[in-house]
Amino acid sequence: xxxLQSGLELIRGLYHVEITEISSRQDAKNFSSRHLLHPLxxxxxPEALWMIHENQDTNSVYLIHDVLLMYFAAFRLQGHFIIxxxxxxxxxxxxxxxxxxxxxxxxxxxxxxVMLYRESYPSLREAEIKNIxxxxxxxxxxxxxxxxxxxxxxxxxxxxxxxxxxxxxxxSGDSDRPHYSSLLEKRYAHEQxxxxxxxxxxxxxxxxxxxxxxxxxxxxxxxxxxxxxxxIGAAITRTTVRVAALEAGLPPIIADRLSSENTxxxxxxxxxxxxxxAKEDMVRNFCQAMRMNLLNSHSALAQSVLYYLEHEYYHPxxxxxxxxxxxxxxxxxxxxxxxEFGVTxxxxxxxxxxxxxxxxxxxxxxxxxxxxxxxGVEDANYFIKLFRREYGKTPTQYxxxxxx
Numbered sequence: 001x002x003x004l005q006s007g008l009e010l011i012r013g014l015y016h017v018e019i020t021e022i023s024s025r026q027d028a029k030n031f032s033s034r035h036l037l038h039p040l041x042x043x044x045x046p047e048a049l050w051m052i053h054e055n056q057d058t059n060s061v062y063l064i065h066d067v068l069l070m071y072f073a074a075f076r077l078q079g080h081f082i083i084x085x086x087x088x089x090x091x092x093x094x095x096x097x098x099x100x101x102x103x104x105x106x107x108x109x110x111x112x113x114v115m116l117y118r119e120s121y122p123s124l125r126e127a128e129i130k131n132i133x134x135x136x137x138x139x140x141x142x143x144x145x146x147x148x149x150x151x152x153x154x155x156x157x158x159x160x161x162x163x164x165x166x167x168x169x170x171x172s173g174d175s176d177r178p179h180y181s182s183l184l185e186k187r188y189a190h191e192q193x194x195x196x197x198x199x200x201x202x203x204x205x206x207x208x209x210x211x212x213x214x215x216x217x218x219x220x221x222x223x224x225x226x227x228x229x230x231x232i233g234a235a236i237t238r239t240t241v242r243v244a245a246l247e248a249g250l251p252p253i254i255a256d257r258l259s260s261e262n263t264x265x266x267x268x269x270x271x272x273x274x275x276x277x278a279k280e281d282m283v284r285n286f287c288q289a290m291r292m293n294l295l296n297s298h299s300a301l302a303q304s305v306l307y308y309l310e311h312e313y314y315h316p317x318x319x320x321x322x323x324x325x326x327x328x329x330x331x332x333x334x335x336x337x338x339x340e341f342g343v344t345x346x347x348x349x350x351x352x353x354x355x356x357x358x359x360x361x362x363x364x365x366x367x368x369x370x371x372x373x374x375x376g377v378e379d380a381n382y383f384i385k386l387f388r389r390e391y392g393k394t395p396t397q398y399x400x401x402x403x404x
Contacts, residue, residue: 007140008021018084031044037114058076063149069088071085071088071129072087077136088123092114190212198287245286248290249294254303262281309352313349314376368384
């Protein structure tokens with residue numbers, strides 16, 4: 001492989017943009033067949049490419065765009081005619097694509113076709129393209145003259161297109177179109193701040209940066225969103241938050257439960273708003289759990305058991321179930337929990353159930369027998385015994401004296 005070919009391969013690898021040498025009409029036909037979506041993209045037809053080839057001088061670099069706002073750079077390097085691209089410089093919404101098709105008279109393709117087509121190509125700033133070209137020329141053809149960059153006027157595809165300048169396509173009056181790479185950089189910065197806030201349990205900062213991350217893609221949202229897209233986005237956020245929390249020391253059982261809760265809410269949501277609300281609640285819950293974890297001197301095992309008891313109390317709970325869930329033994333759970341909290345897991349569970357029952361007695365008119373089942377105690381007589389032990393009175397007496 002000669003120096004020119006090696007240089008072109010290097011640029012392809014670094015920038016993931018196609019570089020093609022056009023030396024014959026067949027090369028022009030091959031390029032066109034690979035990249036042309038519609039005949040009205042006349043700049044990429046074989047005839048147009050060969051015309052550029054025949055008229056390209058060694059002192060110029062042409063930055064050419066077509067009706068679908070697909071760009072390529074054309075220039076000579078060591079006497080060879082080179083095309084860099086195609087590439088895009090702007091993000092288009094569904095509305096933009098529709099406008100382009102209407103104004104150019106393209107009826108054979110849909111706005112969705114245009115968007116899918118454009119998304120298959122790299123998005124690069126004009127400044128990046130110029131830098132790539134200058135670098136290639138400086139390294140591979142250092143004795144050649146300094147190049148002048150030109151942007152030829154766009155040839156009209158038909159009479160209706162003659163008065164149309166592609167630069168007038170805007171979204172809702174937005175004159176400063178964001179570039180995809182700058183959006184990614186901005187989102188990356190907010191994402192790092194978001195993860196840091198999760199690790200520190202800073203709810204306010206986490207929600208602020210979550211909002212910033214969503215604002216970063218507001219431009220993309222104008223393309224349109226679906227419930228499935230939002231569910232995918234929620235899953236990505238959920239995984240990111242969970243990993244950050246685990247890395248910061250949150251016990252896995254807590255992270256798993258919070259993640260599972262968000263999964264259930266997201267899958268059962270009927271609107272985009274419900275999905276977004278569930279996402280924000282998940283962030284709040286993770287931050288709260290992280291704050292408790294950071295302030296807590298208890299071991300991960302003791303915290304995990306505590307969390308399990310307080311969040312599964314309304315279900316029948318057996319020690320062996322907890323042990324299996326935490327991949328340890330029942331004896332170790334009893335020993336560690338008792339040492340750190342001064343009470344056995346069973347005693348703590350009974351107290352917690354009675355505490356929850358007392359809240360229901362104060363704030364609802366539910367029958368005592370129903371409340372008994374709601375807090376995970378199946379035997380009403382045993383429930384009354386536990387309650388009297390804790391409060392010194394029966395549930396009925398407690399309700400009469402403490403009803404809100």
